Every structure is written in C-alpha cells, then in structure tokens.
Amino acid sequence: MRDLSATTEGTTPTRSQAENEVRLPLIALIGPPNSGKTTLFNRLTGLRQKVANYPGVTVEKYVGQVQCNRERTVELVDLPGVHGFSARTLDERVTRDVLEGHAEDLPAPDAVVLIVDCTRLESQLMLVEPVLKLEIPTLLVLNMWDELEERGGNLNEMELADLLGVEVVKTNARVGLGVERIKEFLLGVEIRERGLPPPVRVLSNVPRGVPLPMIDAFTARRRRLDKVVDRASFVSPAPARLTAALDAVFLHRIWGPLVFLTVVIVVFQSIFTWAVPLMDGVELLITSSGEWLASKLADGWFRSLLIDGVWAGVGSVVVFLPQILILFLFLGILEDSGYMARAAVIADRIMYRVGLQGRAFLPLLSGYACAIPAILAARTVEDERDRLATIFITPFMTCSARLPIYALLIAAFIPEGRLLGPFLGYRAAVLLGLYGLGIVAAVVTAFLLKRTLLRAQPGSFVMDLPSYRLPSVRSIGLRLLDRSKIFLRRAGRIIFAVAIVLWVLTQFPRTDAGPPLIEDSALGRIGQVIEPAIEPLGFDWRIGVGLVTSLAAREVIVGTLGTIYGVEDATDDSITLQETLRRDLTLPAAIGLLVFFAFALQCMSTVAVMRRETGGWKWPILQFSYMLFLAYSGAFIAVRLF
Amino acid sequence: MGLTAPKSISGLPQEEAESELRLGDIPLSQTVELVRIDLPAEQAEPLLERGVLPGCRICPVRSSPAGDPIVSVDGSLLALRRETANCLCVRLLSDVS
Numbered sequence: 001m002r003d004l005s006a007t008t009e010g011t012t013p014t015r016s017q018a019e020n021e022v023r024l025p026l027i028a029l030i031g032p033p034n035s036g037k038t039t040l041f042n043r044l045t046g047l048r049q050k051v052a053n054y055p056g057v058t059v060e061k062y063v064g065q066v067q068c069n070r071e072r073t074v075e076l077v078d079l080p081g082v083h084g085f086s087a088r089t090l091d092e093r094v095t096r097d098v099l100e101g102h103a104e105d106l107p108a109p110d111a112v113v114l115i116v117d118c119t120r121l122e123s124q125l126m127l128v129e130p131v132l133k134l135e136i137p138t139l140l141v142l143n144m145w146d147e148l149e150e151r152g153g154n155l156n157e158m159e160l161a162d163l164l165g166v167e168v169v170k171t172n173a174r175v176g177l178g179v180e181r182i183k184e185f186l187l188g189v190e191i192r193e194r195g196l197p198p199p200v201r202v203l204s205n206v207p208r209g210v211p212l213p214m215i216d217a218f219t220a221r222r223r224r225l226d227k228v229v230d231r232a233s234f235v236s237p238a239p240a241r242l243t244a245a246l247d248a249v250f251l252h253r254i255w256g257p258l259v260f261l262t263v264v265i266v267v268f269q270s271i272f273t274w275a276v277p278l279m280d281g282v283e284l285l286i287t288s289s290g291e292w293l294a295s296k297l298a299d300g301w302f303r304s305l306l307i308d309g310v311w312a313g314v315g316s317v318v319v320f321l322p323q324i325l326i327l328f329l330f331l332g333i334l335e336d337s338g339y340m341a342r343a344a345v346i347a348d349r350i351m352y353r354v355g356l357q358g359r360a361f362l363p364l365l366s367g368y369a370c371a372i373p374a375i376l377a378a379r380t381v382e383d384e385r386d387r388l389a390t391i392f393i394t395p396f397m398t399c400s401a402r403l404p405i406y407a408l409l410i411a412a413f414i415p416e417g418r419l420l421g422p423f424l425g426y427r428a429a430v431l432l433g434l435y436g437l438g439i440v441a442a443v444v445t446a447f448l449l450k451r452t453l454l455r456a457q458p459g460s461f462v463m464d465l466p467s468y469r470l471p472s473v474r475s476i477g478l479r480l481l482d483r484s485k486i487f488l489r490r491a492g493r494i495i496f497a498v499a500i501v502l503w504v505l506t507q508f509p510r511t512d513a514g515p516p517l518i519e520d521s522a523l524g525r526i527g528q529v530i531e532p533a534i535e536p537l538g539f540d541w542r543i544g545v546g547l548v549t550s551l552a553a554r555e556v557i558v559g560t561l562g563t564i565y566g567v568e569d570a571t572d573d574s575i576t577l578q579e580t581l582r583r584d585l586t587l588p589a590a591i592g593l594l595v596f597f598a599f600a601l602q603c604m605s606t607v608a609v610m611r612r613e614t615g616g617w618k619w620p621i622l623q624f625s626y627m628l629f630l631a632y633s634g635a636f637i638a639v640r641l642f
Numbered sequence: 643m644g645l646t647a648p649k650s651i652s653g654l655p656q657e658e659a660e661s662e663l664r665l666g667d668i669p670l671s672q673t674v675e676l677v678r679i680d681l682p683a684e685q686a687e688p689l690l691e692r693g694v695l696p697g698c699r700i701c702p703v704r705s706s707p708a709g710d711p712i713v714s715v716d717g718s719l720l721a722l723r724r725e726t727a728n729c730l731c732v733r734l735l736s737d738v739s
Binding site for chain 1: 679683686687688689690691692693694695696697703704705706707708710712714715716717718719720721722723726
C-alpha cells in the first residue's frame with residue numbers, strides 16, 4: 001500500500017494527541033465533481049481555513065474549521081469529487097478511506113454532508129445509496145437550486161427527505177443561500193463514541209456478497225433511485241440555453257480551436273503586460289523599504305547581511321508574485337467557468353495520439369501553475385499506466401516557478417517589439433516558445449513511455465461537461481490568497497535560508513580590508529569548482545551556483561543571483577539584476593539557460609511528491625536523470641545554434 | 643466488485659443480434675435507448691456511475707471539433723471518444739415524436 005498520508009508540517013497536532021483532549025466533531029464533505037463542493041467548503045470555513053500544506057504541496061484533503069455559533073466549532077474535511085466508490089482511481093480511494101475511517105491522519109467522520117447538483121439529480125444521486133449504508137448522520141445538500149427553478153425544473157424536497165430518510169437542504173453555495181441551514185445541521189453533530197472499535201463499514205459501488213454482475217447492480221440501484229426521484233415529483237430542468245449557445249461556439253469545428261488558441265495567447269500576453277505595473281509597484285516597495293532599513297542601521301556586517309543578502313535575495317523573487325497570481329487568476333476563471341472541460345475535449349484527440357487519456361489534460365494544464373497539485377490531480381486518471389505517464393511528463397509543463405527566471409532573462413535579453421500587431425510581442429512570443437518547448441518534450445516523452453515502459457491499449461474516455469457558470473469572485477479570491485501564502489512562505493523559508501547561507505559564503509575568508517572579492521570568497525571557489533561542468537553551456541560560476549541552489553526550487557536561482565550581485569555590486573545601488581546579467585551572459589548562453597530551465601527537474605517538492613505518488617524511488621530517479629540529460633544537451637545545442 | 647471482468651457485459655438477458663446500431667452512428671438530436679455496453683468492466687464503470695446504463699435515454703447533441711460525440715444523458719452533458727461511442731449498442735425509440 002502506498003503511503004498516501006498528507007505531509008503536514010506542524011500545522012495540526014497529531015491525532016492521538018488531539019483525541020485525548022477535546023476533539024472537534026469531524027464532518028466529511030463529499031459529492032460528485034462540479035457539484036459545488038469546494039465553493040461550499042470555502043463558504044463554510046471562510047478565511048479561517050487552515051492551509052494544511054507543506055510549502056508548495058497541496059495535499060489531497062483540506063481540513064477547515066466551521067464556526068457554527070459562538071461556542072461551537074466543528075471540523076470539515078473537503079474530499080476529492082467522486083462519482084462512485086469503486087476505488088478505481090486514487091481520488092476514490094482517498095475518499096473511501098476517510099469515510100470508512102481508515103485514513104491514517106483522520107478519525108472516522110461523525111457525519112457526512114453529501115452535496116449534489118440538483119439540476120442533474122438522477123445521476124448525481126447514485127452516490128446516495130452507498131453513503132447511507134455508512135449509517136452515520138447525513139445531510140443531503142441540493143445545490144444549484146436556483147438554476148433548477150430558473151430552468152423550469154422542480155422537486156418536492158420534503159418528500160425526497162422522507163423517502164431517503166435524511167435531512168435535505170436546498171442551497172446556492174455560490175451566493176451563500178442555505179448555508180445557515182447547513183450550519184444548523186453541523187451544530188447538531190455529536191462526536192460518536194470512541195470507546196468501541198468502529199464498526200467495519202465498507203463502501204463500494206456494488207454491495208458485498210451480492211452475486212449480481214456490476215452492471216445489474218448498477219441498474220437495480222438506478223431503478224430504486226428513479227422511483228424515489230419520481231415520487232419526490234422531480235421535474236428535470238430544460239437544457240441550459242446559455243450552455244448550448246456557448247458550446248456552439250467553443251466546440252465549433254473552426255471557432256472552437258481558434259478560441260482555444262486565443263485564450264492561451266491572451267493568458268500569456270497578459271502575464272507580461274498587465275503584470276508590469278504591479279511588479280514595478282512591488283519592486284519599488286522592496287527597494288524603498290530596503291533603503292529605509294539601510295538608513296536606520298549602522299554600517300556593518302548585519303546591515304550587509306540584511307540588505308545585500310536577505311533583501312536582495314528574497315526581494316528579487318517576491319517581485320514575481322503578481323505574475324504568478326495573474327496566471328492562477330486565469331486558471332481559476334477557466335476552471336470555474338466550465339471552459340476548461342471544453343478545452344480538455346478539444347485536446348483529447350491530441351492526447352489520444354500521444355497515448356494518453358483526455359482526462360490527463362486537466363492535471364497537465366494545472367501543471368502550468370505548479371507540478372505538485374498537478375501530480376496529485378493525476379489521481380483522477382483511471383488507468384494506472386496512464387497515470388504514471390501523466391505524472392512523469394507533468395514537470396515539463398511550464399510551472400509558475402519557472403516564470404521568475406524566464407521573465408528575468410527575457411526582459412534582460414529580448415527586445416520589446418510587436419510580432420503580430422498589438423496581440424503578440426517578441427517577449428510574449430519567446431515565452432510562448434518556451435511553453436511550447438515543454439509541450440514538445442512532454443509529447444515525445446509520453447509517446448516513448450507508452451511504447452516502452454508503460455505500454456497499454458488506449459482506454460475509453462468520458463468527460464463531464466458542466467454548465468457554464470459565472471466564476472465567483474470570492475472563490476477565486478480565496479484561492480489566490482492561498483497561492484500567495486504558499487509562494488511567500490516558500491520565499492520566506494527556502495529563499496531566506498539560501499540567501500543567508502550564500503551571503504555568509506561570500507564573506508569568507510576575510511581579508512585585512514574586510515570581506516574578500518567575490519571571486520576569492522568561499523562561494524566563488526565553490527562556483528569555480530562547478531564551472532568546468534557548465535562551461536560548455538556558456539555559463540559562468542555565478543550561474544553555476546544558481547543552478548545548484550535552484551535544485552531546491554527553480555525560482556531560488558533568481559534570489560541567488562540577487563544575493564551574489566547584491567554583494568558584488570553593493571557599492572552601486574542603481575545597477576539592476578537585468579543589467580548585471582547582460583554584462584555577464586551572452587545572448588546564446590541566456591537562451592541556453594532558458595532551455596535548461598525548460599527541461600530540468602529542479603524542484604525537491606516535485607521529487608518528494610513523485611516518490612509518494614509512485615510508491616518508491618524508481619520513477620523520481622528516472623525522471624530526474626532523464627530531465628537533467630535533456631536540459632544539459634538542450635542547452636548545449638541551443639548555445640551553438642544561436 | 644466486478645473484478646473478474648467479463649469481456650462484455652449485457653444489460654438485458656438475451657439481446658437479439660438485430661440491434662447492432664452503435665451510438666456513433668446516430669445523427670445529432672436523435673434520442674436513442676442504450677441496450678448494451680461492449681466494454682470491459684473497468685472501462686464501463688465510469689459510464690455506469692454517470693448514469694449511462696442499459697435502458698437510459700441518450701442523445702448526441704453535438705460533435706467536438708475532432709468529430710467525437712457529445713451526448714446528453716439525464717440532463718448531463720458528457721463527451722465521449724468515438725471509439726467509446728462505437729462500443730455502445732443502442733436502439734431507436736419506436737415512438738417517434
């Protein structure tokens with residue numbers, strides 16, 4: 001069995017500790033994908049959500065606290081969206097383990113909140129039967145009630161509650177309608193007895209010991225449900241007109257792919273254009289606060305450490321926060337609006353040719369933000385070999401940690417200018433090219449893998465296309481806040497620590513006149529040891545040090561260069577990182593460095609999550625060596641080509 | 643659990659060989675009834691969970707730019723591959739409205 005337990009870093013006390021003291025009632029929130037589960041979770045837990053993340057590692061279950069009233073708080077666990085309990089996918093296994101009380105880091109839940117999209121009641125209720133078999137208090141949330149009524153559907157929810165024997169609440173989680181009723185339910189949840197061992201309950205799509213083949217069991221369940229739904233006088237809503245109209249364009253033979261391309265280009269262009277004023281603002285804030293601090297401190301080693309080491313190192317990375325947030329903003333809008341599923345459909349044929357499932361498109365696309373949640377998202381890929389192939393190629397997707405170094409080098413070496421009218425400039429084009437490079441590497445790698453190590457027949461593909469919805473500002477805002485926290489915490493921990501170590505290495509061995517010339521310092525000597533290895537790529541020792549420190553995380557290289565040049569040019573404050581790079585790096589070498597970063601797996605968190613998700617070191621080691629080989633040879637060729 | 647996966651699973655006991663119509667052959671906006679799923683259990687399960695069960699009404703509503711079918715089942719929109727759609731045996735509804 002794989003170790004799926006979440007890596008949390010000192011955020012929660014261990015369970016055994018908590019159990020001896022007062023444990024909060026634990027409620028599991030489950031539902032099919034796109035039923036509004038996470039929106040409801042955010043509604044209920046609000047900003048007090050405990051971000052149970054290892055820096056950069058999004059774990060598969062979020063635990064948040066809900067304040068029901070002044071005295072009472074309960075814990076809510078947000079589980080992955082599932083259609084059933086076959087445990088065919090890792091997501092389903094996680095959900096099952098938590099509900100059955102087998103999860104290592106959580107007790108069995110005291111109650112369940114099952115949320116469904118009531119505009120598609122019949123198929124969504126397929127989850128009800130297995131959940132009711134758990135025999136723990138259950139609340140059925142009929143979400144998107146407003147949409148049901150708008151489109152002329154109806155349902156007698158009291159009758160449904162009677163027939164199923166559960167409490168039922170009508171909600172519209174997006175605007176918060178019905179949330180108070182859910183809180184009332186949560187208020188009544190009692191902690192179940194812990195004295196006795198929990199009864200063995202096994203969730204399954206098909207009841208145990210029933211000799212019926214799976215399909216008959218499903219059909220029988222469906223018949224029972226149809227009766228329930230009929231007696232509760234369910235009138236299914238008219239087809240969503242807006243969705244049909246939008247699909248006519250977004251899935252059109254010609255317009256569909258065009259819109260797809262336009263969306264991609266607009267996202268990348270805006271990373272460079274919209275972000276600039278914001279980045280200038282952040283930069284101004286950092287430099288002026290640094291100057292202010294410097295003026296308050298006496299000249300000495302401490303000021304040098306703080307300003308040249310920490311401020312220059314951490315500051316040079318924090319500048320990229322606006323760009324990363326813009327990328328996540330777009331991904332959030334695309335996902336929440338329902339367009340992402342259409343994009344997956346458009347991409348599926350290509351994925352099929354490569355030998356992957358269309359379902360792999362969603363994890364791969366989120367890989368553009370960060371490989372770690374993407375590798376976890378690959379759990380929805382049903383075939384084990386397809387899942388392995390998907391997570392193997394995910395780090396080729398250009399994650400946001402590459403943006404700092406890409407943005408820095410592009411801004412330093414690529415001139416501004418228009419390539420395609422006002423839509424696409426040179427800089428955005430180079431950035432798009434780097435993203436393209438990642439895609440090509442991913443496609444070729446997947447193609448090779450599926451014909452060698454992970455050979456398999458192409459499977460079937462089913463993709464839910466949710467109705468289009470206006471994304472909620474609140475929900476996206478919360479996610480952006482979450483990402484900012486993670487990014488700043490990384491900057492605050494890894495980059496901070498690296499900056500201090502590097503600064504110390506630049507200060508020794510001391511000379512009579514104080515700190516040595518940077519070339520003679522301990523750091524300079526380490527760099528010169530590395531230099532022969534990277535000299536064929538046209539990199540000097542400073543870049544070499546950056547490559548070593550960026551093994552921890554890609555964006556660290558920017559902080560490292562910030563520190564090195566910060567110390568080197570401490571006397572000259574006006575010189576920027578871009579200018580010093582132009583001085584020390586040729587254009588071919590800069591392109592080589594970009595290519596190196598496009599391919600190399602410089603992220604310890606990714607390696608760790610790979611080990612966890614593949615259950616061993618084999619895949620992460622193979623992946624790391626393969627990507628390093630590609631990076632080195634790619635940069636070697638690029639330097640000679642340009 | 644259908645661990646011993648049969649090669650193909652049939653919903654109705656003895657389906658006559660006449661219904662060899664596949665979902666992939668159905669023109670847009672024509673509602674049909676699903677008769678049989680010719681897929682191994684582990685590939686059929688995602689369909690079953692989403693309400694694609696023998697006896698259900700299914701209607702192709704549009705095709706993707708690459709020509710794959712997008713169907714409506716119980717008010718849900720599902721995108722399939724044509725290879726998958728060609729494994730779904732369907733029957734025309736006799737009462738044409």
